[in-house]
Amino acid sequence: MNRNQTGTGRVEFVRGDIAAQPDMDAVVNAANAALGPGGGVAGALHRVAGPALAAACRPHAPLAPGQAVITDAFGLPNRRVIHCLGPVYGRDRPAAHLLAQCYREALRLAEAEGLGSIAFPALSTGAFGYPVEAATEIALGSIVASMPQLHSIQCIRFVLASEAVRRLHEEIWRSLNP
Secondary structure (H helix, E strand, O other): OEEEEEOOEEEEEEEOOOOOOOOOOEEEEEOOOOOOOOOHHHHHHHHHHOHHHHHHHHHHOOOOOOOEEEEEOOOOOOOEEEEEOOOOOOOOOOHHHHHHHHHHHHHHHHHHOOOOEEEEOOOOOOOOOOOHHHHHHHHHHHHHHHHHHOOOOOEEEEEEOOHHHHHHHHHHHHHHOO
16 A cells, blocks of 8 residues: 555555445445446445345436436445446547546545545456546546545545556556655
């Protein structure tokens, strides 16, 4: 784990399982438009949370790219799940704007709930095909731009699937925060 201090808290980059972050108040779901279980991050979160998560999501569906909603976490070791629909690369436009909006909306919802910590996956980089480096630049740029408005959030964690992607996040973070 690497921790980088900021004016309003810390940003962490870890390799791990987004569904196993018991010290985080909220985890972010890389949702599909129907907010259903699906595969990847959504599948992992729904498997651990149980069927009550899918039932809580139904009234919020369908989600449009860039939108986010919040639900209870049910069987997950967190208080809340923030569901974001990232853009499908090459289809949803403007992709960079929609991806940045996902991160901003997730932070806004966490702040509105007074949450102290939030864990993100690398949104849109799996099945949605967003190039990892470009998505990381957008994600971290959105975090930096949002930090002055954050009051309750003291820890932002990126939970990443590989060590290479974790290192890439760390390198880009350092370039944004010399």
